[in-house]
Amino acid sequence: MGIIDETIRDKYAELTPQERKLADFMLDRPNDLAMFNSAELARLCGVSKATVSRMFKRLGFSSFKEGQMESRRQRQLGVPVVDSDSSIRTYAPHFEREIRNLQMLAQSLSEEQVQPVIEAMASARSVKVIGFRNSYPVALHIRQQLLQIRPSVDLAPLPGQTLAEELEGSGGDDLVIFIAFRRRPKIFEEVLKLVLQKNIPVLLIGDASLRKVAAKATWWLECPLESVSGFDAYSSAMSLATLLCNSLLHHIAVSGQARSLSISDSYRNLNELDFS
Missing domain, CATH: 3.40.50.10490 (Glucose-6-phosphate isomerase like protein; domain 1)
Structure with a gap:
């Protein structure tokens, strides 16, 4: 599965109005998907749990859980294991994120x-x-x-x-x-x-x-x-x-x-x- 936010943008025109509420939340807060379960995500976006399930299947996942696991994996890939100096910890990811935005x-x-x-x-x-x-x-x-x-x-x-x-x-x-x-x-x-x-x-x-x-x-x-x-x-x-x-x-x-x-x-x- 490709990068989740890129997949959402590719399929955005195909989403229903309710699914777009969820899509907008995920695009605006890309790091938050890994933090909520489907019920919490549905409540935050003002949609039903069924809408959450349908949208993730539309994005190519078998379930919300699979999509969440992919989000966590991507999130972990962006956090290198370095020393406790926060300026060093964010240095390389900063440029990686800038390059990704340009791409x-x-x-x-x-x-x-x-x-x-x-x-x-x-x-x-x-x-x-x-x-x-x-x-x-x-x-x-x-x-x-x-x-x-x-x-x-x-x-x-x-x-x-x-x-x-x-x-x-x-x-x-x-x-x-x-x-x-x-x-x-x-x-x-x-x-x-x-x-x-x-x-x-x-x-x-x-x-x-x-x-x-x-x-x-x-x-x-x-x-x-x-x-x-x-x-x-x-x-x-x-x-x-x-x-x-x-x-x-x-x-x-x-x-x-x-x-x-x-x-x-x-x-x-x-x-x-x-x-x-």
């Missing part, structure tokens, strides 16, 4: 899936990049890269500012890139609702916790954030940002390169950067 991102994307996004980024009259809290650094990075190769790219909300005025006047000719990783502020759903009401095309980038609303967006790209400890890992998100921006540069090579070279000349004229 999962690569497996979930295709050129055919990304190409319409790139075309929208190229043709949009303006691009608004929105990100709150831990999504803000990724949004800022995307905005900074895009601004070097195309005009009219704005970051929202700016520090200390609000969103309403930023979205006013935007419409179907524009594009919103919404970065929304877990532990989002409660205003997220209202902002998404407003953007959709304005008929603005939306590229939604987030983690598995957004899967329930992903269908509302024009395009949805999922980034795995799993880590070996308390803080989420954002290497896949930054890698996706680089992929999108590099792909756009190749798509608009002539105008993009011309803008980038012009900005570089301005850097030198203003003596802003050290080119030595």
